[in-house]
Structure formats: C-alpha cells, structure tokens
Amino acid sequence: MMLEVDGLDAYYGEYQALDKISFDLDAGQIRTLLGANGAGKTTVLRAITGMVRTAGEIRFDGKRISGRATEDIVRLGIAHVPEGRGTFPRVTVEENLQLGAMTRRDRAAIAADIDRVYAHFPRLKERRTQQAGTLSGGEQQMLAVGRALMLAPRLMLLDEPSFGLAPLIVAELFAILRRLNEETGVAMLIVEQNAALALELAEHAYLLETGRIVMDGPAADIGADESIRRAYLGY
Amino acid sequence: MELLLQQILAGLATGAIYACMALAVVMIYQAIDHLNFAQGEMAMFSTFIAWQAMAWGFPYWLAFLFSVSVSFVGGVLIERVLFRPIHNAPVLSSLVAFIALFSIFNSGAGYLWDYTIKTFPSPFGHKPLLGNGLMDTHEAGMIGVTAVLLGLLYLFFRGSRLGLAMRAAAANPESARLVGIRVGWMTALGWGMAAAIGAVAGMLIAPVVFLEPNMMLGVLLYGFAGAVLGGLTSPGGAVLGGFAVGVIENLVPLVPYIGPAFGRELKLTFALVLIVVVLMFRPSGLFGRSVVSRV
Numbered sequence: 001m002m003l004e005v006d007g008l009d010a011y012y013g014e015y016q017a018l019d020k021i022s023f024d025l026d027a028g029q030i031r032t033l034l035g036a037n038g039a040g041k042t043t044v045l046r047a048i049t050g051m052v053r054t055a056g057e058i059r060f061d062g063k064r065i066s067g068r069a070t071e072d073i074v075r076l077g078i079a080h081v082p083e084g085r086g087t088f089p090r091v092t093v094e095e096n097l098q099l100g101a102m103t104r105r106d107r108a109a110i111a112a113d114i115d116r117v118y119a120h121f122p123r124l125k126e127r128r129t130q131q132a133g134t135l136s137g138g139e140q141q142m143l144a145v146g147r148a149l150m151l152a153p154r155l156m157l158l159d160e161p162s163f164g165l166a167p168l169i170v171a172e173l174f175a176i177l178r179r180l181n182e183e184t185g186v187a188m189l190i191v192e193q194n195a196a197l198a199l200e201l202a203e204h205a206y207l208l209e210t211g212r213i214v215m216d217g218p219a220a221d222i223g224a225d226e227s228i229r230r231a232y233l234g235y
Numbered sequence: 236m237e238l239l240l241q242q243i244l245a246g247l248a249t250g251a252i253y254a255c256m257a258l259a260v261v262m263i264y265q266a267i268d269h270l271n272f273a274q275g276e277m278a279m280f281s282t283f284i285a286w287q288a289m290a291w292g293f294p295y296w297l298a299f300l301f302s303v304s305v306s307f308v309g310g311v312l313i314e315r316v317l318f319r320p321i322h323n324a325p326v327l328s329s330l331v332a333f334i335a336l337f338s339i340f341n342s343g344a345g346y347l348w349d350y351t352i353k354t355f356p357s358p359f360g361h362k363p364l365l366g367n368g369l370m371d372t373h374e375a376g377m378i379g380v381t382a383v384l385l386g387l388l389y390l391f392f393r394g395s396r397l398g399l400a401m402r403a404a405a406a407n408p409e410s411a412r413l414v415g416i417r418v419g420w421m422t423a424l425g426w427g428m429a430a431a432i433g434a435v436a437g438m439l440i441a442p443v444v445f446l447e448p449n450m451m452l453g454v455l456l457y458g459f460a461g462a463v464l465g466g467l468t469s470p471g472g473a474v475l476g477g478f479a480v481g482v483i484e485n486l487v488p489l490v491p492y493i494g495p496a497f498g499r500e501l502k503l504t505f506a507l508v509l510i511v512v513v514l515m516f517r518p519s520g521l522f523g524r525s526v527v528s529r530v
Contacts, residue, residue, distance in 0.1 A: 049413065070412040079413075086410040088403050097402050102396070103415035151414065 002027045002187060003155060004046070007056035008066075010040070010211075017043045018033045019211040021057070023149055030181055031187040032198040032219065035208035036203055038069060041191040042083060044208070045157045048189075049073050049080045060155075075103050079148035087144050088132030091126055096132050100150030109223040110150070117146040138169035143174070149180070154202065158190045162197060168196070174201055195233040199223040206233050241369050242485040248374035248441070249457075250481020251381035255436035256451075256458025257465065257477040258388075259429040262526060264467050265405040266425045267322065272333040274433055276340035277313075279448060281434030281440045283305040284342050286355060295358045302514020303431045305512075310430025314423040322422075344448040355441035377439045384435055385474060392470075401425060413469030453503070457484070463508050477523065483509060 003025040010018035018040050025031050033041045046052045050070045058221050079084070081101075088096050097117060101110045105196055118125035121142045127135060128161040141161060148156055161177070162170040178201055180186060192198035197221040199205060207215040207228070215228065222228055258273060263271045293301060298374075316337065319385035321478050359376030363369075385415050392398040404411040404421035411418050435453060444450045465476025488495070488500040513521065 013478065051409075051412075071415050071417050074413055074415040082409075082413065086407075086413050088407050089411055090406050091399070094400055098396070099411075099414050099416075101397060101414075102400055140304070 001025070001200075002061060004059040004062075004190070005044075005048070005056075006059070008044070008047055008058060010043050011053045011055075011073040012096055015025045017052070017211055018047065018054075020174050021208075021211075021213055023213065024080045025155070025187055025189055028181070028185045029204070030177075030190065030202045030205065032190045032192060032202035033206050033208055034192065034195045034198060036232070036234075037193075038210075039208040040042050040211040042159055043211075045082070045087040045159050045189070045191060046207060050159060064223060074151065077151065077154040079153035079155070079156065081135055081161065082150045082162070084157045085140055085144040087140060089145055090131060093132055093135070093143060094128040096147050097124075100147035101152075103151060109152075113150055113152065118151075119150055120180070121146055127150070135162050137190050138173070141165060141169075141173060142176075142225060147153065149186075151185055153186055155187045155189065158188060160191055160193060162192060162194045170197065177201060184207065195229075196223070237369070238264045239489065242489060243482055244370045245374060246372070246482035246485035247478060249440070249484070250461075252436045252440045252454060252460045252476040252477075253440075253481050254477030255381060255384070255432050255459040256455055257462035257473040258385075259432045259436070260430075260458060261409075261473040262425050262429045263469050265470070266422045266461075267329075269319065269326070269329045269457070270467075271429070272455075273336035273340060274429065274458070275451030276337050276344075276448075277306070277430050278433030278437035278454075279308070279451040280340045280344050281309075281430070282355065282437035282446055282450075283348050285412070285434075285438050286348070286353060286441075286446055289356070293357060299358075299435075302438065303387060303434050303476035306434035307427040307431040309427075311427040313425045313430070314426035318426075319419060329368070333502055341448050341503070348448075349445045350448055353446040355438070355446045357442040358442070361442075373442055380435065383420045385433065388432075397424075432467055458483070460507060460510050462511055462521055466520025468519065468524050469522040472520055472522025481509075 001024045005021060005023050008018055008021040009016060023105060033044055035041055042107065043052060043127055045053045048058055049064070050068055050073050054066055056066065057064055060076055061077065065076065074141060076082070091099070094114070094208060096103060097114050098110070101113065104110055124143055124146055127139065132140065135143060145161070174197060177188065181188060190198055199222060204212050204218045205216065205219045205222045207222070209232070236339045255388045256278070258270055259274050263269070264275070283303050284305055288293065288298035288301045313336065317332055318329070321332060357373040357376065359372040361374050364372050364375045392402060400411070400416045401424060402419045404418045404426065405415050440454055441450065444454070457479060460471040461477030461480040463476070464479060465472030465474065467473070484502050487505045
C-alpha cells in the first residue's frame with residue numbers, strides 16, 4: 001500500500017475533528033472522501049501533509065510520516081492542492097510553476113514539465129507572464145493543479161477542486177484529472193462536495209460524518225444506492 | 236541653485252543609508268510581521284566589528300567583508316536561537332525580545348569598545364568629487380555602494396530560485412510549505428541578509444556620524460520613516476521612501492520662511508510630520524498594499 005491511514009485522530013486546539021479514521025490508497029488509484037460540511041474531509045488531507053495536530057499513524061510507502069514537518073512530507077512526492085488553492089497570487093503563472101518544482105534539481109526535466117503543464121492547460125501558457133492573482137477562478141484552479149504536477153508527485157491530494165467553478169470548467173478539469181491519472185499513474189485522493197462528479201472519477205469512496213468514516217465501498221455501488229445518496233450525499 | 240543641487244545630492248547620500256535600513260526592516264517585517272527595533276543596533280555592532288578588524292590590521296575592504304559575513308551569520312543565529320522559538324508567541328513577547336536585543340547590542344558595544352566617539356575611515360576619502368563643491372567622494376561612494384547592493388539584491392530576488400523561494404515563503408508561508416520550501420530557513424536567511432545590509436549601511440554612515448554605541452538611533456528612525464512612507468509591504472517602495480526622507484530632510488532648511496524659522500534642529504520633526512500627512516491619505520504607504528484578510 002502506498003498510503004495507509006491507521007486510527008487517525010486530529011485536533012484543532014481542544015476540539016477533536018477526526019476520530020479513529022482508517023483507510024488506504026494504492027499506487028495509481030483514485031479514491032474520494034465524501035460527506036457534509038464539517039464532516040472532517042479537509043482535515044484528513046491536512047493531517048496527511050502534517051498541517052494539523054494528530055494522533056494515530058499515517059504511513060507512506062510503509063514509512064511513518066505523521067508527526068513530520070509539512071515540507072518533508074511534500075518532498076516524498078505528495079502534492080496537496082488545498083482549499084483556497086495554495087498558489088502564489090503575487091508572482092507570475094510561470095513562477096508559480098517553478099515554485100512547484102522547488103524540491104527538484106533537474107533543470108531540463110523541470111522545463112519539460114512546465115511545457116507538459118502548458119500542454120494540458122493551454123490557457124496557462126497564454127497567461128504565463130501574468131500575476132496569478134489576476135486569473136479567473138477556473139484558471140487559478142488549473143494553475144493549482146499544474147503547480148502540484150510540477151512536484152512530479154506520486155500522490156495528489158485535491159481539496160474541493162470543483163469549488164466555485166462553472167459546470168463546463170468543472171467537466172474540463174475532471175477530464176484532465178482522469179487523463180493525468182491514466183497517463184502518469186499518479187494516485188489521487190479527492191475531497192468533494194459534488195459527490196456525483198467525484199463518484200464518476202473515483203473507483204472507491206469513503207463517507208465521513210462528524211469525524212468518522214461511516215461507510216465505504218466501490219464508487220459505483222455507493223452512487224447507485226439511493227438511500228445512501230439521500231442520507232449522506234444530498235442528491 | 237547650486238545650494239539646492241548640493242542639498243539634494245547630500246540628501247541622496249544619507250538617503251541611501253536610510254534606504255538600506257528601510258530595506259532591512261522591510262525584509263524582516265515581510266517574513267515575521269514585526270518591526271525589528273534592534274536593526275540599528277545590529278548595524279552599529281557590525282560597524283564596531285569592522286573597526287575592530289581594522290584595529291587588528293585588516294585593510295579596509297577585508298574588514299568590510301569580514302563584518303558583512305559575521306553579520307550575516309549573526310543574523311541567521313539570532314533568528315534560529317531567539318526568534319524561532321517564539322514565532323507563535325503573542326506580539327508582546329516579540330516586542331520584549333526586540334528590546335532585549337536592542338539593549339544587548341547597545342550595552343555590549345559600550346562594554347567592549349566603550350562609549351567614547353571613534354573616527355571611522357572612508358575608503359573613498361573626503362575630497363571634492365570632480366573638483367567642484369557639489370558632492371564629496373564619500374557621499375558619492377555611499378550612493379555607489381548602495382546602488383550596487385540594491386542591484387545585486389534585485390537580481391537575487393527576481394532572477395534566482397532561492398530568491399523566488401524566499402519571496403514565496405514570506406508572502407504565502409503555508410503554500411510555500413506545500414511546495415517543499417523550508418520556510419523557517421528562508422526566514423533565517425532573510426534575517427542574515429537584513430543584518431548584512433545593515434552592516435553595509437553602518438559602515439557607510441560611520442565616517443559621517445562617527446562611531447559610538449548610539450550612532451544608529453537617528454538613522455534607524457529615518458529608516459523606519461522611509462519604510463513607512465514607501466510601504467512596509469513593498470521593498471522597492473521602502474528603498475524609494477528612504478531616499479525621499481534623506482532628500483526631504485536636507486531640503487527643509489531651504490524652504491522659504493519655514494526653513495529659517497525651524498532651522499536645522501527641527502528637520503527631523505518636519506520630515507516626520509510630512510510622513511504623518513502622507514499616511515493620513517495613504518495608510519499603507521505610497522507603494523504598499525492594504526492587507527485584506529478573508530474571514
């Protein structure tokens with residue numbers, strides 16, 4: 001298993017946001033975490049990259065990563081696209097992509113990867129010298145994904161990639177995510193409000209409620225079960 | 236007319252020093268959101284280190300390099316040892332740490348080198364530049380060295396990966412961690428660079444104000460003024476602000492009616508009043524950006 005989460009608790013000060021969460025994800029897989037607002041989906045991603053206080057264990061390639069600093073976890077090949085996108089609004093699009101490759105030394109490969117990101121997202125190439133903060137919401141989300149790709153990640157953590165985007169842009173973005181997964185084999189853990197969309201992309205889904213995993217199963221089964229959909233997914 | 240030009244050039248020369256101090260203050264402010272009240276005392280201490288090196292027999296430029304290097308390492312150490320452990324502490328804890336740093340350097344210098352005024356040499360001499368009375372060679376040297384320093388910093392921050400990483404770490408620390416940048420070390424590096432810039436400023440102004448433990452008090456005030464005028468969120472603005480304060484300071488005594496009445500004694504007051512007026516209309520400085528936080 002590439003990622004193993006074992007009995008994970010997470011805390012914001014005194015408040016416990018996650019309660020004994022366990023799940024795993026293997027290389028090349030796409031899995032999704034679903035649930036209502038406040039269920040703890042974002043916290044799971046933040047726990048993996050060491051951005052909240054946790055108890056329990058998280059392993060990557062069999063090695064314990066919980067308790068380590070965010071920048072060290074990222075260097076193992078885990079790219080986190082957080083809520084609010086995690087881009088750098090005051091520098092240019094191209095500098096954002098260079099920042100994404102900050103852990104790498106191979107200049108030629110970095111230049112090739114920047115071209116590859118531009119091939120996936122031609123709009124970014126048109127705006128390469130523009131400050132990232134001046135992009136539209138959809139372009140910024142594409143930049144966030146592009147920035148994450150520059151890490152040459154083995155696992156991508158995506159927090160609400162569809163948030164605030166027009167339906168057409170969302171469809172385009174999810175098509176690109178699927179293509180990236182097929183072409184590069186990068187694994188993805190996706191948190192989504194838009195459950196229907198996430199269930200289409202992912203092969204396996206976990207349902208969170210108030211900090212616990214209450215159900216999990218193949219995405220197709222969960223999407224097909226009307227009572228689950230009504231109870232947890234609201235559609 | 237010649238007097239006016241002379242005062243403007245003299246203002247640019249001292250303004251160069253204010254610009255360096257303003258830039259040093261802004262670099263640390265960008266990284267940790269606090270004003271380093273001890274920046275001037277650090278620069279003064281660096282100048283004493285150069286003085287000591289010369290007393291040991293180092294030639295000027297070797298002493299200069301020695302002081303800049305020691306200051307850089309010292310700045311990094313101050314961040315690692317003193318400010319790293321309290322980076323999440325309340326504002327007042329940081330304030331106390333800055334005051335402690337201020338008095339450690341001030342009384343440390345007094346203890347090691349005593350409080351008597353010392354002369355500090357200028358590598359440029361004090362001859363009239365180009366044979367006319369507009370400017371002397373040391374003033375030209377202050378402007379020249381500052382220009383080279385600012386140019387190098389500009390190239391570093393705009394053109395190098397490390398410079399880009401430092402900018403990113405200061406502007407968006409959480410995003411910077413997510414691309415694997417070691418934000419803590421970037422902050423320490425910023426401290427080291429600020430200390431080194433201060434050392435250059437101290438060594439350039441020392442031949443003018445003479446070397447003693449309190450020599451940077453006024454200079455740092457002008458540096459703060461320049462930084463606030465240009466904008467604490469804008470390094471380029473802070474540099475321009477520093478130059479502007481230097482020129483304004485020198486022009487005040489020339490203003491008809493007001494100048495002779497206030498004389499040289501109140502030029503600092505006049506400069507600060509002007510800045511207050513600017514801030515009434517542009518609270519984040521001429522080139523600064525107001526910080527909007529999402530709630």
